[in-house]
Amino acid sequence: MSIIGKNGIGKSTLIKCLINLYSVNSGTVKIMDRDISSMSAxxxxxxxxxxxxxxxxxxxxxxxxxxxxxxxxxxxxxxxxxxxxxxxxxxxxxxxxxxxxxxxxxxxxxxxxxxxxxxxxxxxxxxKVLILDExxxxxxxxxxxxxxxxxxxxxxxxIAIVMSTHFPDHAFMLSSKVAIMQNKRFIAQGDAGDVITRENLKEAYGIDVSISHVKDAKRDVCVPISF
Structure with missing residues (x-):
């Protein structure tokens, strides 16, 4: 799963909550039905x-x-x-x-x-799980x-992998699931092809993009078309 979004919207903070470096203010983080706050490092x-x-x-x-x-x-x-x-x-x-x-x-x-x-x-x-911060x-x-x-x-x-990244193309290359963060919350999550859209990326990054399928790469790619 890739977590994408621009700088400063909470990706690294979320990652640190998932590994119990930061405590959550509400709710719980669980792995294999266990609250990670109750587990030793x-x-x-x-x-x-x-x-x-x-x-x-x-x-x-x-x-x-x-x-x-x-x-x-x-x-x-x-x-x-x-x-x-x-x-x-x-x-x-x-x-x-x-x-x-x-x-x-x-x-x-x-x-x-x-x-x-x-x-x-x-x-x-x-x-069993790898958490990768950019x-x-x-x-x-x-x-x-x-x-x-x-x-x-x-x-x-x-191996289950959760990865934060700035680059939507990396999510296209790797991910079965994608979540887009904006203002410290997810605005969309699901399959890469359903989530990485022009509309969602415009909301997340504030720029217009073109999403096209590249035959040689056998995948979609994302290209900015305006600043």
Whole structure:
């Protein structure tokens, strides 16, 4: 599911409520029939993997060590990762197609490669749900596509994904469901083809767009036509 909308309308706040970083003022957030506010951070981390907007680190951890940190919910406070944990981390890196990075220092790789490893670290948690807060922000065109392809692969393997994004095209590429936010509420939600319309995008972004089917891409695309 993609959550789309312009800056400052509550997407990141909603994401942080879904992972219990923020408390909701009313109502509840439930996963698997459990109120997440009653769950420990460790218990929640075994179910939900979170990938924030971008990531910077000054420490030269190898990619493998960085991804193995995702095993922390499965370890006690004084435990160190064992052979099983490193094997799970290696499989997570391979699954997103980044095995060539496995021995590289994480502070010497590109932003797109770091985002790929953030996905792998969430996978190493063995989470059933991934919550992604604008996972392609600040990435160039090529790295955006690499990250989106990795997300699509994980979705097809049965991992539930909730992703916020600025770009309606990303929702067309990936999502079975889309929700559009405006003024801290959803103005439309449902299948991508039903929700991403000229009228809804005009209300959400304040611009006119053209939505057309591109034969070569085998999908619809969204193009602004006025400012």
């Amino acid at each position: 460790k218990s929640l981390a075994k179910i939900i993997g979170y990938v924030p907007q971008g990531h910077q680190t000054v420490f030269p951890f190898t990619a493998l060590d960085f991804v193995t940190m995702g095993r922390s919910p499965h370890l006690s406070f004084l435990d160190s990762p064992g052979e099983k944990d490193f094997k799970i981390a290696e499989k997570a890196i391979e699954k997103i197609g980044a095995e060539y990075l496995i021995e590289r220092p994480i502070n010497e790789i590109s932003g797109g490669e770091r985002q790929m490893l953030m996905l792998a670290r969430a996978l190493a948690q063995e989470a 996972p392609t922000s600040h990435l160039d065109f090529g790295n955006q596509l690499k990250v989106l392809c990795a997300i699509e692969k994980l979705s097809k393997e049965g």
